[in-house]
Amino acid sequence: MDTKGVARACVLVAAAVMSCQPAWASQWPGTQSAPSSQAAAAASGFAGSETSFDSSAAQQEPAPATPSQNGADEAKLRGLDDLLKKDLAELARTPVVSQVLETHVTTVNRTESTVGKSPAAVFVITNEMIRRSGAKTIPDVLRMVPGVQVARIDANKWAVSARGSNLRWSNKLLVQIDGRTVYTPLYAGVFWDVQDLVLEDIERIEVIRGPGAAVWGSNAVNGVINIITKSSKDTQGVFLETGVGTEELGFATARYGGRAGADLSYRVYGKWFERDAGVLPGQTAQDDWRQARTGFRLDYTPDGCNTMTLQGDYYNGYSGEQARYPILDPPYVTQLSTDMHASGQNILYRWTHSLDDEHQWHIQLYYDRTERDWGTLGFAEDRQALDVDFQHQFPLGYRQKIVWGFGYRLMQDWITSVPPNFVYDPAQRSDNLFSYFIQDEITLSEDLWFLTLGSKFEHNDYTNFEFQPTVRLLFTPDQRHSLWGAVSRAVRIPSRTEEDARILLLPISLSPAPVFPVVVGNRELSAIDLLAYEVGFREQMTERLAWDLAVFFHRYEKVVTRQPGTPIAGPGGVWFLPLRTGNAMDGEVYGFELAVDYQARPDWRIDVAYTFLQMALHTPPGIDPLNEAAEGQSPRNQLYLQSSWDLGRNWELDWIWRYVDSLPAFGVPSYFVMDLRAAWRPRKNLELAVVGRNLLDSAHLEFGDDFFAGTIATEVRRSVFGQLTWRY
């Protein structure tokens, strides 16, 4: 232990010895005498201050120098540790009165902003929130976000969406990790099993519900998830984490961050885990999985103007699953289990040049390769993407901020598929995507009204030209309130599977003759079109209570449908029922999302998120109304409650309770879940945690079997794991 550590330990011991009352009975020092902020502001008349928070502690009596350290104090000193880690510029940006509205976001406009100044439904998950949720995977972390639907299909597959349309396939949600898109054009979704990181190294996850297409382009239809990792400057030293549990059979993470000179910092990491299978009543589930990954990040800041980042990852793993598989001979359906092999690597380079806060440009290049092989199921995909992105922001006069940019992406895939179950024609495909965007943020009235106009223009090989405009208006009467509204258009371009695939599904009847539906792709598909109307209101009611409400109405057109055609006789007396892919449906989705953040005491925080969602799809006459079943694949009501409580300086107790409504399309009943986490820090750099998850039932189902790939959904089991974390 170094001298710093000793000193801190002394402070801790002193605090523990001298504490004369239990933590929960204590009071924030000086609170009795702290006047309300308005009164103080009126009394102070402090130069240069423009807010009502400026000097709320003006007449605050100093805390008495008594040694009665307590829980509230501990929380405060921990906050001080965080402040000490910041550099001068960060300190100058730190809000005096801690506010939800001041949380930084970059995803909304592709520029630095705050939640309070964002005319969009944005939610930010901080590193602290990730740690305290006890989650070990990214989809589990996302469960706390209002308006986001997360359902585990089996131990290594998730359906994640925002504002409905939740499916394993085609869910219209754009997901990016440090600017690299992980959305796969194969099926217009995300392979969540391989989207993993050292959770400790995530700085924040920005989640936007509703279209973000005007800056991010097609497929940012229902939402954008942007995962941002810390600069290697902020991950110096050794970090080790390991643990075991009933579902988390074993995991280990090691990361080392260092410096070479004053300008260059780096980190390298390695991570491995082994997770148990879910529950399949009457059978032994085969969806256990394991994965290892490694990666690095380099940050080079030669001067105040330039930042260069180079980062890369490599992973390799096996994910089990069981699937019902159609075969053309009796008994026509067989059950297979397979260990899908997944591996991938990516490398990204970004150069950011900022002349000052307002003039900035960046250029980013990345290469991403993913391979997946389902072995016995007869399907394998090898995919690569090369992407170039440039953006530039500058002020135009006093009232306008312009951001514009362009990008190019080359996507190539090689698909191996075994007829008759999967046929991709052509088996190899290369696609180009050219895009550019421009956005203007106009200050209509200083500090009061802001209008954002922008659009993305794209040329892709599936539907040719697309444009996706947005109009957003923001009203901020003061620093505690913001009201916004937006009208936007977004499109989801067809996936490779929707255009080029023929997929044999499970027989719909066996007598008098077996009939196998076959999904048939369509090269004439057009993009799914969304027109979204949104309004939102945020209020920092008091320094401790903030809430955020978004109400939306989404109007979809040209939603993908499968229309049965005339059955065709096949070999051996079987019949095929072609299901032609089309764009025949339209629909509406509406609802609201409410997030409440309540800092009940300095050492006790409560978060609430409530989501209401209603989906209505309409098939025109002559189109199979079964297509409307997608309505029942997203829960109508979701509630999330989290309590994060610090017991003294060394203990943390977290409690999560959530409710998810039923999914009528799958016959999945509603469920309640409770997670608990207790963490103990005997020393500053050592943490022991025990996490219990899904404690209310022995197992429950969250989603239904997969219609396309035949994957059998498994239940989520009650689990416990223990974890040891060491930082040096």
Added chain:
Amino acid sequence: MLAVFARRWSWWLTAAAIVVVCPGSALLAQQFDSTEVLNREYDLKAVFLYKFGRYVQRPNGSPGKADEAFIIGIIGTDPFGKALDYIAATQRIEGNKIVIYRWRDVSEIKPCHILFLPRTLDARTQRAAIEATANQHVLVVGETPGFCQQGGVINFFIAENNVKFEISLKAAQRQQLTISSSLLKLARLVDQ
């Protein structure tokens, strides 16, 4: 049974959410307003004071050897609570340990590296303290409007919910202090 309960219950919840949304909740806000304020002003100022120690150089190189202390003095009522003591216990400035002195008035002032004058201190005492430390290579920091015009080197102010500071280069020159450019970049310069 549970499903029926859950369905009814979820509607109750919707109703509850709407209640929260309705303007009547303003009443609730007033109730909350009378309670404590989570304010980090002095935590931020304490961390800034410590950072100033690292970004300001004195001509005589004091404090020199590692066994000398870096001294931060405060006159009058200390507004920092435990923040400065915590920083002193856990941090060092270029290898020197940090010592905090608290003085009741100007007559008690001893040699120090940073002198902080809280805004609760009356103007006369502030002026006297600035005079008493003139040409002593002391970084005099205040938090009162017009402090730099009185001869203080750095003055904190609050703007847009952030702690900011202004620097008087003339005062710094008088005290023969060299202020790092990264500090100057963030500051508002008062005498240019």
